[in-house]
Amino acid sequence: MNEHILIERDGAIATVVLNRPEKLNALTKPMWQRLGQAMRELSADEAVRCVVLRGAGGKSFAPGNDISEFQTERSNFEQGKAYGKVLHGALSAIADCRHPTVALIQGICVGGGLEIAALCDLRICGESSRFGVPINQLGLVMAHAEMGALIKLAGRAVAMEILLEGRVFDAREALDKRLVNRVVADEQVAAEAYATARRIAQGAPLVARWHKQFAREIESGAPLTEAQLDEGFRCYDTEDFRIGYQAFLKKTKPAFEGR
Known part of the structure; x- marks a missing residue:
């Protein structure tokens, strides 16, 4: 299933591609498995400075899970739980990625596609993009591990509106609901997403x-320990801090080394 989850590299920027355009990039269980593996690999790579997630083909980010799998992979409680373990593992890998993540959204971003995008740090979409989670028409729930990200991103009221109505809505409404950071012309989505990734990578x-x-x-809500608070000052001992402030004083562009 590696050909359905591609990893592309351009210097410090990595791109993870959901590569099943003939099915609008609908995700299968093996794709979820490989997606989680890919994100964990990239998270451990010190050379990476930003990860872009996108769908292949330009017509769809992802419409969610491939429903044709339901009869064979999700037809009962035990199968559903096993599938959920794989899916939630992939979502956790996206959420836990140490590097900044950008969702490049073209076209459909529905169901599991929206769950992936919601866990990225930034989301940039085109004007014709569509969003929603119409799983109430499948008799399917969004489990706790998936729902938490949507609530954290858009708030409980919006999350419940999306889930209870099951309505698919446009990019401007997604922006109003805080589901995306930026809406641009369809032909500018990739350029804007990668310009964003380059700005991140240059930091x-x-x-x-x-x-x-x-x-x-x-976000955890737990009281911060003294060690955690001290971490806010560890940057002063880094080579990047020295490079950064000296470049500022010299009016030159810093070339950070990541140490």
Whole structure:
């Protein structure tokens, strides 16, 4: 199933491609398995500074799971639980990625596709993109591990509206609901997403990873320990800090080393 989840590299920017355009990039169980593996591999790669997630073909990010699998892979409680373990493992790998993540959304971003995008740090879509989670028409629920990301992103009221109505809506409404960061012309989505990725990659990579870590710690709601608070000052001992402030004083562009 490696050919259905591709990893492309352009310097410090990695792209993970959902590569099943003939099915609008609908995800199968093996695709979820490989997606999680790919994200864990990239998270461990010190040379990576940003990960872009996108669908192949330009017509769809992903419409969610391939429903044709339901009879063979999700036809009862035990199968559903086993499938959920794989799916949730992939979603956790996206959420836990140490590097910044950008969802490049063209066309359909529905169901599991929206779940993937919701776990990215930034989401950029085209004007004709469509969003929603119409699983109430399948008799299917969004499990706790999936629903939490949607609530955290858009709030409980919006998450419940999306799930209870099962309506598919346009990009402008998605922006109003805080599901995406930016809406651009369809032909500009890729250019804007990769320009964003380049801006991220040009920043100090340790700083980006720290900011993601701090956000997770704050969102956990647990009291911060002294060690966690001290982490907010460890940047002063890094080579990147020296490079950054000296470049600022010299009015030159910093070339961060990630150390």
